[in-house]
Structure formats: structure tokens, C-alpha cells
Amino acid sequence: MLIRHTRPSDVKPSEITPRAVFADRRRFLATAAVAGATAVLSPLLAGPAVAGRKLDGITKSPFSTDEELTDYKSVTTYNNFYEFGAGKDDPVENSADFEPRPWTVAVEGEVAKPGVYDLDDLIRPHALEERIYRMRCVEAWSMVIPWVGVPLGDVIKRLEPTSKARFVAFDTLYDPKRMPGQQRAILDWPYREGLRMDEAMHPLTILAVGLYGEELPNQNGAPIRLVVPWKYGFKGIKSIVRISFQEAMPPTSWNIATPHEYGFYANVNPNVDHPRWSQARERRIGEFFKRETLMFNGYGEEVAHLYTGMDLAKFY
Ligand SMILES: Nc1nc2c(c(=O)[nH]1)N[C@H]1C(S)=C(S)[C@@H](COP(=O)(O)O)O[C@H]1N2
Ligand SMILES: [Mo]
Numbered sequence: 001m002l003i004r005h006t007r008p009s010d011v012k013p014s015e016i017t018p019r020a021v022f023a024d025r026r027r028f029l030a031t032a033a034v035a036g037a038t039a040v041l042s043p044l045l046a047g048p049a050v051a052g053r054k055l056d057g058i059t060k061s062p063f064s065t066d067e068e069l070t071d072y073k074s075v076t077t078y079n080n081f082y083e084f085g086a087g088k089d090d091p092v093e094n095s096a097d098f099e100p101r102p103w104t105v106a107v108e109g110e111v112a113k114p115g116v117y118d119l120d121d122l123i124r125p126h127a128l129e130e131r132i133y134r135m136r137c138v139e140a141w142s143m144v145i146p147w148v149g150v151p152l153g154d155v156i157k158r159l160e161p162t163s164k165a166r167f168v169a170f171d172t173l174y175d176p177k178r179m180p181g182q183q184r185a186i187l188d189w190p191y192r193e194g195l196r197m198d199e200a201m202h203p204l205t206i207l208a209v210g211l212y213g214e215e216l217p218n219q220n221g222a223p224i225r226l227v228v229p230w231k232y233g234f235k236g237i238k239s240i241v242r243i244s245f246q247e248a249m250p251p252t253s254w255n256i257a258t259p260h261e262y263g264f265y266a267n268v269n270p271n272v273d274h275p276r277w278s279q280a281r282e283r284r285i286g287e288f289f290k291r292e293t294l295m296f297n298g299y300g301e302e303v304a305h306l307y308t309g310m311d312l313a314k315f316y
Pocket of ligand 1: 075
């Protein structure tokens with residue numbers, strides 16, 4: 001549960017949490033203390049995840065596009081999430097039993113406030129925004145999705161990265177029992193992604209916790225995923241459990257798998273083709289005719305300055 005109507009100070013965890021879960025939480029607290037983590041822990045456990053639970057208090061963002069939304073069904077049934085299978089309809093079918101609560105995110109590396117953060121403690125200090133973004137998959141299909149989330153930059157500022165932090169790395173959960181696709185070596189698990197610090201701090205970059213006004217469905221990366229609308233979809237890592245601040249450029253899953261096909265930057269660029277297909281046009285899901293792909297997915301005015309002087313054919 002991301003938005004609570006009770007203040008944490010109003011209720012003791014022993015009053016609202018079933019005994020077994022409370023015991024588990026105490027074990028977790030002890031572990032975190034042993035690990036020396038400066039954990040910021042909510043005294044309330046997040047409630048069980050309920051698919052389609054409405055999120056409250058969402059403000060509309062001026063960064064939204066006014067293009068027609070891709071229908072909810074397509075957004076939630078045509079997915080890439082290899083942890084649940086490589087077919088587009090595998091994630092919705094195979095993630096139904098995935099429990100995205102409770103959830104913690106480890107914050108590590110070059111940062112003043114490392115620790116194991118409860119999801120709520122990472123997100124709740126920030127107002128939830130609706131961000132309607134064009135999304136462009138490297139496979140040349142696109143959607144318009146009304147995400148709900150918070151600017152990653154606001155979260156990062158609160159964590160206080162050190163002056164050495166030049167990159168941010170993200171890991172997806174590694175748990176082959178809960179993510180059956182990880183039982184096969186399709187990728188070098190866990191799925192990993194990363195951003196340069198200025199990309200991570202850019203106001204368009206968000207951590208999403210919902211879509212269409214509701215908590216994220218499992219197949220879209222519950223309970224927390226990255227959204228970077230000027231980059232190919234694979235940068236938008238799902239079900240994040242680790243955020244690490246680093247001096248060196250982090251390895252990323254698709255770059256490890258096929259370096260000549262997928263680079264670190266992965267900016268949407270109609271002028272640089274994938275070795276096996278053109279990136280000049282895309283099929284907007286729900287439309288028949290293809291449309292032209294726009295430089296930086298149409299966000300060039302906002303982000304082109306980040307790449308001044310870089311050869312984008314070399315740094316693809
Ligand atoms: N952990 C993880 N994150 C992932 C993927 C994945 O396979 N595993 N697929 C990526 C790709 S290729 C795309 S296009 C987007 C799709 O996000 P959506 O299903 O919410 O539209 O998720 C990205 N994030
Ligand atoms: Mo993708």
C-alpha cells in the first residue's frame with residue numbers, strides 16, 4: 001500500500017500486523033542492524049497487494065503527452081518481462097501469483113544514506129504524479145501509457161549520493177521460484193540496468209508504482225520500476241530491489257547479452273538502425289499504419305543537451 005490514511009505514529013505494528021509477519025519483520029530488523037544498514041523502516045507493513053487497487057492523491061504532470069492512450073488491456077497483456085517468459089503474453093499469464101509485498105529496496109554504494117528501505121519509505125515522501133508518456137520498445141512497437149510515479153531525481157536527492165557517484169545501477173529481484181523465467185539462462189540474471197547520473201536526475205525520469213491510476217500490475221513490474229521515456233523500453237527495469245550509486249558505468253543485461261545490438265545509452269534514435277532491423281518507424285499498438293519514430297522518442301527538446309558532442313551512432 002503506497003498511500004496510507006493512518007499516520008505511522010498512530011498505530012503500533014503489533015496492533016495491526018499478524019503475529020507471524022510481525023515476527024518476520026523483527027528478524028528483518030535484526031538482520032538489517034547486523035548488516036550495519038542505516039535502514040529507514042516504516043512501522044507499518046504494507047498491506048497485501050491487491051491487483052487493481054486505486055492509488056490516491058495523484059497530481060497531473062505538465063510533462064504528460066496529450067496523445068491517445070494505449071488501451072489498458074494492451075498495456076497489461078502485451079509485455080516484455082523475461083523473468084516470466086519470453087512471449088508477449090507470458091508475463092500476464094505467469095505472474096498472477098507473484099506477491100510484490102512486502103518489498104524492500106537496497107540502496108548502496110556512493111551514497112550518504114545507504115540502507116534497506118521499505119518501498120513505502122522510498123516513495124511516500126514524494127507526491128504521486130500521473131505521467132502520460134510515449135513508450136518505444138527496441139522491437140519497433142510503441143504505446144502511450146499513463147504511469148503513476150515519482151521523479152527518480154527527487155528520490156536520489158533524498159538519498160544524498162556522494163560526489164563520486166557518476167552512475168546509478170538498478171537490479172531486478174532474483175528469485176527463480178517466484179520468477180520462473182529465471183530458471184532458464186535466457187539472460188544473465190538478475191536483470192540489470194543503469195543510467196548516467198544526469199539522466200537519472202532528469203525530471204522526465206521516474207520510478208513508477210502504478211498505471212491507469214492503479215498499483216502496477218505484476219506483469220508491468222510491480223511494485224516499482226523505472227521509466228525513461230526517451231530511451232528504448234528495455235532501460236525501464238522492472239521489480240527493482242537494488243539501487244546502487246557508482247563511479248564506473250554499470251554492466252547492463254542486454255548489453256552483456258548482445259553488445260553490438262544493445263548499448264548502454266539506448267536512446268530512441270530513428271537514424272541508427274538495430275543490426276537486424278530498421279528503427280526509422282514503429283507500430284503504435286492499436287494502430288494499423290506505421291508511424292515515424294522521433295529522435296529521443298519526441299523528447300529531444302528536453303534531453304538532447306545531455307548528449308551534446310557525443311556520437312550517437314557510437315554510443316547507441
Ligand atoms: N526485469 C525486467 N525488466 C524489463 C524487461 C525484462 O525482461 N525484465 N523488459 C524490458 C522491455 S524490453 C520493455 S519494452 C519494457 C516493457 O514494459 P511494459 O511491459 O510495462 O510495457 O520493460 C523492460 N523492463
Ligand atoms: Mo523492449
